[in-house]
Amino acid sequence: MAFQAPKGTYDILPGTPFLAARDGLLEPARLAGYDYMEPPVFEDTELFARGVGASTDVVTKEMYTFSDRGGRSLTLRPEGTAGVVRAVLEHGLHHGQLPVKLRYAGPMFRAERPQKGRFRQFQQSGIEAIGLTDPALDAEVVALAWQGYQRLGLREVRLLLTSLGDPACRPAYREELTAFLTGLDLDEATHERARLNPLRVLDDKRPEVQAQLVAAPLIIDRLCADCKAHHDAVVAALDILDVPFEPAPRLVRGLDYYMRTTFEFVHDGLGAQSALGGGGRYDGLSESIGGPPLPGIGWALGIERTLLALEAEGVEVVGETGLAVFVVPLGTAAKAWAVGFVGQLRTRGVATDLAYGERGLKGAMKAADRSGARWAVVVGDRDLDADVAQLKDLTNGEQTAVPLSDLLEQLA
Numbered sequence: 001m002a003f004q005a006p007k008g009t010y011d012i013l014p015g016t017p018f019l020a021a022r023d024g025l026l027e028p029a030r031l032a033g034y035d036y037m038e039p040p041v042f043e044d045t046e047l048f049a050r051g052v053g054a055s056t057d058v059v060t061k062e063m064y065t066f067s068d069r070g071g072r073s074l075t076l077r078p079e080g081t082a083g084v085v086r087a088v089l090e091h092g093l094h095h096g097q098l099p100v101k102l103r104y105a106g107p108m109f110r111a112e113r114p115q116k117g118r119f120r121q122f123q124q125s126g127i128e129a130i131g132l133t134d135p136a137l138d139a140e141v142v143a144l145a146w147q148g149y150q151r152l153g154l155r156e157v158r159l160l161l162t163s164l165g166d167p168a169c170r171p172a173y174r175e176e177l178t179a180f181l182t183g184l185d186l187d188e189a190t191h192e193r194a195r196l197n198p199l200r201v202l203d204d205k206r207p208e209v210q211a212q213l214v215a216a217p218l219i220i221d222r223l224c225a226d227c228k229a230h231h232d233a234v235v236a237a238l239d240i241l242d243v244p245f246e247p248a249p250r251l252v253r254g255l256d257y258y259m260r261t262t263f264e265f266v267h268d269g270l271g272a273q274s275a276l277g278g279g280g281r282y283d284g285l286s287e288s289i290g291g292p293p294l295p296g297i298g299w300a301l302g303i304e305r306t307l308l309a310l311e312a313e314g315v316e317v318v319g320e321t322g323l324a325v326f327v328v329p330l331g332t333a334a335k336a337w338a339v340g341f342v343g344q345l346r347t348r349g350v351a352t353d354l355a356y357g358e359r360g361l362k363g364a365m366k367a368a369d370r371s372g373a374r375w376a377v378v379v380g381d382r383d384l385d386a387d388v389a390q391l392k393d394l395t396n397g398e399q400t401a402v403p404l405s406d407l408l409e410q411l412a
């Protein structure tokens with residue numbers, strides 16, 4: 001039986017504007033001084049358990065954890081932030097200029113139930129700004145994602161923004177919310193969820209639950225003075241940056257490390273998995289993985305969902321720049337010449353291919369057409385003696401004879 005890609009995985013196939021999306025989303029961040037880095041694809045299991053949070057679905061149900069041959073417990077990264085902060089601490093990057101600004105891209109792994117826009121191996125592009133608590137930095141980070149989407153041509157992305165408070169105001173709020181939830185008519189599983197993380201219940205999509213939550217206390221109304229001032233400053237800076245957002249006081253994220261500024265980018269053309277990307281501030285993460293106090297903020301954007309959004313909006317993204325030249329040699333001597341000529345063109349930066357295999361003129365010209373190249377160069381053994389090649393414009397079929405000695409310059 002033929003093999004298939006494992007459940008929840010997929011092949012990135014030619015013709016998909018995958019790289020254009022992955023790298024295009026990060027281009028505004030690159031221009032804002034976010035340098036590229038990549039942590040490994042697997043890390044100590046404990047890093048994610050402590051960093052992402054032991055009460056999250058990601059850690060309790062979705063991690064790909066295995067023992068290596070030395071008996072160490074390793075986990076395929078479910079997200080990038082914990083690894084990036086680990087790397088910053090390990091290499092002392094936070095002892096230099098602050099904030100440390102980093103961008104990254106690559107595959108993440110979560111054992112979720114696959115569906116449209118949800119995979120077990122999926123791709124993220126992300127940034128992290130580490131070392132400062134400055135609301136203007138929060139606004140920069142949020143704006144860079146916004147600009148990434150705009151740059152790709154997406155027009156229907158919505159930004160949801162809120163503040164989750166901090167250790168000064170959240171405990172009292174959490175108690176208040178817990179007391180409120182305890183009084184509601186909820187099933188046992190939901191009450192259990194409320195005990196583990198009451199905030200998670202606010203995100204319950206069931207109408208009968210939502211109806212009971214109308215009067216639920218919201219953290220945005222309970223922020224301490226510092227958190228309120230921080231949030232107001234973020235909002236003011238986003239205004240200056242011309243980034244529109246919707247207040248989302250019930251926004252709940254799936255990872256435990258968030259505090260204060262928290263946001264998500266959503267798209268209504270994607271079906272159930274409407275979250276295109278998300279992020280926020282994680283000022284306690286460094287300490288929870290054994291580091292010093294080190295604030296940070298960042299985001300990660302899902303590439304598969306970005307591609308779905310592009311499709312939903314009918315945006316054509318130019319993928320790979322295709323071939324410029326396709327060389328068709330006819331005969332043994334011409335083939336030897338073509339191999340050398342193709343090499344010279346490639347060295348000059350011209351994307352070039354050649355008709356391999358024993359094909360007649362007709363078959364080779366068909367290959368030239370299919371290659372997507374703009375120009376075909378047709379050379380027979382006799383042409384070599386006469387020092388000419390036929391240069392054919394594949395867009396209109398026009399053909400001219402060009403001296404071999406001029407051909408390289410002309411095409412380059």
Ligand code: HAM
Pocket residue numbers: 078079080081110112117118119120122123124126127128254255275276277278279280281282297298299300301302303304305
């Ligand atoms: P996250 O919200 O868990 O955040 O993931 C970010 C994005 O990755 C989601 O909005 C979604 O587009 C995509 N994504 C997540 N899970 C899947 C999946 N199973 N299949 C396809 N796409 C998926 C984080 O990962 C945080 N590390 C973001 C962050 C960076 N916060 C601060 N810095």
